[in-house]
Amino acid sequence: MAGRDLKELFRAFRNADELAFRRAANTIIEEEEARHHVALARDLRKILASGESIDIGQGDVRLLPPPTDPDQGWDLATLQHPERYLGNLVLRPAVRTVLTDLAKEVPEWSKLEGLGVPRRNRVIFYGPPGCGKTSAAEALAAELGVPLVVVRLDAIVSSYLGQTASNLRRIFEYASSAPWVVLFDEFDALGRERSDPSEHGEIKRVVNSFLQLLDSYTGPGMLIAATNHEETLDRGLWRRFDEVVEFPLPTVREIRSILRRGLKHVKAEPLPIDEMGTELRGLPHAAAEATAWTAIRIAVRSNRTAVSVDDLTEAVAATKRRRW
Ligand SMILES: Nc1ncnc2c1ncn2[C@@H]1O[C@H](COP(=O)(O)OP(=O)(O)OP(=O)(O)O)[C@@H](O)[C@H]1O
Ligand SMILES: [Mg+2]
Structure with a gap:
């Protein structure tokens, strides 16, 4: 165990700072694991655990x-x-x-x-709205x-601008307290201009403090930042991430596949999925999913158990009429 970690542990105890204590304790546990002291690491995790906890295969981790x-x-x-x-x-195969x-x-x-x-635990998802960024972060957590x-x-x-940077620090401390997936959804909001121009310098400081916190984050979880405004992001931001994943608009084949999946559980006469998929070209995954739901709602409202060609045609028209 490194002296630095011991000092952190003692400092956290003196300040009665549970988050800092857990972070230091987690670092020590990870170091023991890296040294193949598996039984000791497992026992340490067990000692830390109580209350709502998750089993990560090496013993429970308590959730704060x-x-x-x-x-x-308010909750952050x-x-x-x-x-x-x-x-x-x-998803696109890549x-x-x-x-x-x-x-x-x-x-x-x-x-x-x-x-x-090094581990890859800082990931950025970008791409147009409704193309699966949030869903993929959820799925990663489920997989893990x-x-x-x-x-x-x-x-x-x-929160008050002065509080924004310390709130960010609180979130990163929390992120360091257990091996979960942490999603900074629509995180471009961080650098968004506020109504008061005098706050401009403060916003830059907030973005910089985010970058620093990101740089110094070492785990135990996975951080995911998601945005559909990648053009507004600070240029220095991209290289901070270990992986950059683009979620593009779906191909027509992908749209058809979402339609087919969405209609799988309802009885249906043979439906022109291919043709309807082509109709939805250029729209996001969310629009294809919603089309299937709309078709089912139309059938259910008419007391029918099967989705008809007319239901699907009407649903496609409704999807195309609205904004996405
Ligand atoms: N790749 C996908 N496969 C299946 N369904 C998807 C996919 N992508 C999105 N959807 C569906 O579309 C809806 C919106 O998806 P999601 O919230 O993940 O999009 P997003 O990229 O995070 O959008 P935003 O940029 O607006 O936050 C969800 O209900 C989801 O089920
Ligand atoms: Mg989202």
Whole structure:
């Protein structure tokens, strides 16, 4: 055990700072794992655990409740337990491979680090709205069997500006307290201009402090930042991530596949899925999914158990009429 970790542990105890204590304790446990002291690492995890906990295959890890804004009292994150897996999503093969590889590496992090290869646990998802960024983060958490922490950036940035940077620090401390997936959804909100131009310098400081926290994050979880405004991001941001994943608009084949999956559980006469998929070209995955739901709603409203060609045609028209 490094002297630095011991000092952290003692300092956290003196300050009665449970998060800092857990972070230091987790670092020590990971170091013991890297030295192949598996039984000791497992026992240490057990000692740390109590209350709501997750089993990560090496003993339980206790889950702390998310941190709150000290002035407003609101939660800075929410905890979810997603059950939709990567196999439930329609993904570009290259995207599926990246995500699967990331998940496969997590249990091998210690081994990789023993070989001098850093873990990949800072990932950015970008692409148009409704193309699966949030869903993929949920699916990664499900694949890893860990909870998903969704950071409420709206809560973080709507706190008093002076508080924003310390709220970010609170979130990163929390992110370091257990091996979960932490999603900074729509994280471009961090650098968004506010109404008061005098706050401009402060916003830059907030973005910089995010970059620093990101740089110094060493685990034990996986951080995912998602945005559909990649053009507004600071140029220095991209290289901070270990993996950059684009979620593009679906191909027509992918749209058809979502339609087929969405209509799988209802009886249906032979439907012109191929043709309807072509009609939806250029729209996001979310639009294809919604089309299937609309078709089913039309059938159910008419007391029918099967979706008809007319139902699907009407649903496609409705999807195309609205904005996505
Ligand atoms: N690849 C996909 N396969 C199946 N369904 C998908 C896929 N992508 C998106 N969907 C569906 O579309 C809806 C919106 O998806 P999601 O919230 O993941 O999009 P997003 O990329 O995060 O959008 P935004 O940029 O607006 O946050 C969800 O209900 C999801 O089920
Ligand atoms: Mg999203």
